[in-house]
Amino acid sequence: MPTYSSMDKDSLKEEYKKLAEAYAEYKARGLSLNMARGKPGSDQVDLSNGILDIVTSKTNFKTEDSPDVRNYGGLDGIIEAKRLFAEILEVSPENIFIGGNSSLNLMFDTIGCLMENGAGCEPWNKQGRIKFLCPVPGYDRHFGVTEYYGIEMVNIPMNEDGPDMDMVEELVQSDPAVKGIWCIPKYSNPQGITYSDEVVRRFAALKPAAKDFRIMWDNAYVIHDISDTPDKLLNIFDELKKNGNEDMVFEFASTSKVTFPGAGIAAIAASKNNLALLNKRYTFQTIGYDKINMLRHTMYFKNLDGVLAHMQKHKNILKPKFDLVIDMLENELKEYGIISYVKPNGGYFVSVNVFEGTAARVVQLCKEAGVILTGAGATYPYGKDPKDSNIRIAPTYPPIDELKTAMEVFCLSAKLAAVEKLIG
């Protein structure tokens, strides 16, 4: 089969007719499928049901540094939970803050803290117009937090080994209004890219023009492998130390996609100075987070090995789904020359660049045939994908047979939209 771009108009029109007929058949089936959000499937959440049996009325509620996890006390979490995240993130327990159920909320709080209190300089909200760098495509909820606080967003292209570091260095080191950057360094949302050692080292060695510049290092998928050849990410704190730059990074993680979304625990890893900064906000914001749920997690997993054994079970469920998506992109679309994508070794998404100028149309066609995708543009700040090309596929939630049907609709829609566009 020739690529669509190389076909003449008559051949395209013939192709269009065939595609439109096939599409009409799917539409007639009245499907209701969803590949929109990075949501674990029911079989995945079932994996963690045992955690609900672990803390009972008979539990010993006194832990190493908490006289009673049921009562007030301990703003930054119990030591057992700090140790667990310290192992996961390869830092020291004294660099860990354990929060509530949501790392997104911890990021929102961190930006809020920097807006209100600043980081050793004037509070960000007193400094006039400030900017954040946003590697694109990226995570819509990161962009949402930045937009909520009125911070201007600057797109940074993603290469196959991470953000374009020439551009990052140029902007961070020359413009004092650039206060931060969003990073998902391992299995990035949506592309599944893991930053190379060189990229991590260049981040750690930044000499920002703004003294209060901070990297938001959202390590959401730190242990979320889906491949037998998982990626390795360099520990940025080790690299920061070499540069005396430990205060430049706030790292985030959670068990939302380890145990239960919404009922997990979330953590921040940061230097002592940065934890002290956050403390200025948290002492006003809350008396403390749910220590019983922290205990539930530490009793259930015990240590990193326990967590990793659990993640293997997630992998067993997720790998066939990701394989299916990649196989279909490969076999159904690649030959037409209308898509590009990166095959991820972990994370929750497959990022597909469809034929330029057709992403919104593909999402619309899918929707009309009963398949919900993340909105086109959602992976860009302000919802504006300049090429109208990127679509984030989330293969985790639907059962595999539904995923197959949804992907059939997606592939058909991608082709249909490309041919429509070429016909003009």
Added chain:
Amino acid sequence: MPTYSSMDKDSLKEEYKKLAEAYAEYKARGLSLNMARGKPGSDQVDLSNGILDIVTSKTNFKTEDSPDVRNYGGLDGIIEAKRLFAEILEVSPENIFIGGNSSLNLMFDTIGCLMENGAGCEPWNKQGRIKFLCPVPGYDRHFGVTEYYGIEMVNIPMNEDGPDMDMVEELVQSDPAVKGIWCIPKYSNPQGITYSDEVVRRFAALKPAAKDFRIMWDNAYVIHDISDTPDKLLNIFDELKKNGNEDMVFEFASTSKVTFPGAGIAAIAASKNNLALLNKRYTFQTIGYDKINMLRHTMYFKNLDGVLAHMQKHKNILKPKFDLVIDMLENELKEYGIISYVKPNGGYFVSVNVFEGTAARVVQLCKEAGVILTGAGATYPYGKDPKDSNIRIAPTYPPIDELKTAMEVFCLSAKLAAVEKLIG
């Protein structure tokens, strides 16, 4: 015994000697007692242990409006939890937002939301200097939130039936910079005062100079009776409706002192307009709160009757403690004419006004004898009690024998400080 103020210097010096000797004996005992925070005792948290057995791996995780409480979805909570708080707060379930484990955090978020987004007007943080009214004595953490956001605090005296409403009306209705007021309308922290029907009606009928004026109605102790003759609080939303003022109030409550501090659930009751305002923030802040913990609470209590039966057990534990404190104030201190207090029918505190100018000294004397009290001044904005007189006693945490000893130290310290002051 004559009052200290009526005694001559020689008699005072003699009294001082006796008191100092008695104090030295307590000091020599090396006590370590705490009456500082409104923290339930271990026997109280034990009451709720059963809630930890109610959600297990065998639970049905599908509820009326949640396909799976373990997974993402439902920013404002499950309907079952909304109904429970709707019963407690006597409002409709559609006026309820269920948050995380902390009503303080919900209040912090609400103020943050009004600072960033405003309430139909310019965001508060774009309006220059703004003010909050603070009935005093009051709750230090309320004052902390206001101070965190740089809002000026104005003291409002508390009468025996609530805040001085003449002053509230005068300030709210004349000054557009007055944006809000903190209220704990039932069993106020620290005095245990419940607002009279007239006070509630006057609040509901306010005609604020600022269109974006909001009452923070922290109903923390709505069901926390400790007496057989509990107070009744008028439902402010009913009164607001009569005045077309439903948007003027955000009400807060939690189960922190019903089940577990830190592992309970918290709620906001507000008009649809106000919930929509909050939604503008919460959609950026989080994906949702812990629905499993919501389910734990609704399965355990079932309804308001279940909650009230549970609160009766708390009352059985708390009543003897409060009785002890009141008896000791009455029998050990009253005759000397150096204290005043209100006997509370519920809540978590007894607020004592010691001899003017001696509160800090009393707290210091207690501390040196091993009894920790809330810091003097903590019940006032900026930690400044103009009369240096108010001390908040929290009788709930210590076992009753320890409470008795702590109160002996307190009474002795109050006398010693008063006599010291009078001797000059």
